[in-house]
């Protein structure tokens with residue numbers, strides 16, 4: 068079992084990129100796999116979640132030629148030979164690992180096939196609610212059995228069939244549910260509409276459009292006409308803003324720090340974390356340098372400062388849902404109160420992220436009150452080191468490794484293999500940050516240069 072050992076640093080002065088965006092890499096594997104022609108995808112995220120989705124597409128006959136790899140992890144540049152919407156029946160159940168995105172989007176894609184598919188995942192994924200996708204896909208005519216011990220949970224047996232289009236009002240703001248409905252809609256005759264109660268990340272829409280698929284948007288209603296075939300194209304996946312967020316907080320909370328994250332995705336449905344950290348007092352500059360597959364890419368510079376508490380807005384929550392654990396860590400470093408409400412979705416992520424964040428913050432001396440839909444953090448008092456469990460949740464492991472950079476003593480985060488589900492190379496980067504900074508460490512750290 069691997070662990071992180073972290074000590075406080077005074078400042079962070081670094082410039083590096085983060086690996087490719089997880090949400091976009093899942094969609095790249097699926098949409099390029101469905102397309103007519105060969106797509107070259109660069110900077111694909113070789114994390115376990117995305118490799119499982121790529122494996123699912125391969126299991127359906129999609130040929131993948133690997134051109135470049137991240138050593139020790141997996142492919143980053145590849146040529147994906149699309150099957151022009153004609154997937155082959157997989158010969159065995161498909162492993163989605165730890166990934167809610169993988170399982171829910173693939174369920175949308177498989178619902179309209181002429182064959183049966185079984186999707187399974189690890190213990191965490193087998194406890195997450197799947198009714199949110201079996202409801203709309205069922206309304207479209209798909210028969211999906213939830214075979215898990217827990218009602219409404221994976222494994223999923225999907226009896227693919229010819230689907231009927233629907234207009235579906237999502238009961239929660241979820242890009243995964245929206246995407247599952249839209250992907251299923253590609254295999255219907257007629258118009259399928261997903262209506263979201265609030266704006267969520269729009270990578271599915273942007274990527275489909277960049278592959279030549281027409282969608283229409285009216286307010287929060289997104290519609291797709293079935294029968295369209297995505298046209299293959301080459302593109303680069305931007306760096307993942309959710310991975311960048313860990314370093315953004317590290318620099319923001321340490322006055323005198325300067326950090327530049329290069330080539331990161333700056334899609335406005337994903338950047339609320341920057342708005343919040345800016346509101347808390349860090350100076351942040353975003354420079355859009357290019358766009359790829361309809362997604363803005365650029366550099367972000369963060370100058371650290373004395374942070375102050377803030378209130379997260381209801382509309383911001385879906386935009387920064389995965390960053391809340393590390394925002395909570397920033398809040399513990401900020402003078403005054405930070406209020407996080409309307410975030411009940413956190414309870415059905417890889418762990419119950421309200422309880423795991425509250426417990427870990429308290430273990431480090433943070434003052435925090437737990438609510439059913441969030442928490443209130445009273446920051447500003449010093450954090451001390453603690454030995455903590457990730458509970459197999461990548462965001463918890465990384466958020467509290469960052470907290471260790473601010474705490475007195477040596478923080479130990481246990482069970483950290485899970486970081487590979489979204490951020491291959493995080494531990495190397497953490498070691499590099501510790502080695503390159505003015506670290507008050509009295510132990511040896513591996514000397515790994517900060518990536519240029």
Ligand SMILES: O=C(O)C1=C[C@@H](OP(=O)(O)O)[C@@H](O)[C@H](O)C1
Nearest residue numbers: 090168240241242243244388389
């Ligand atoms: O569509 C996506 O790629 C994702 C959507 C979000 O989940 P929900 O749709 O459940 O909010 C997010 O938490 C997840 O990490 C990735």
Ligand SMILES: C=C(OP(=O)(O)O)C(=O)O
Nearest residue numbers: 165166167168169389416
């Ligand atoms: C919740 C997450 O992912 P998923 O839902 O795909 O497991 C995450 O990456 O924080």
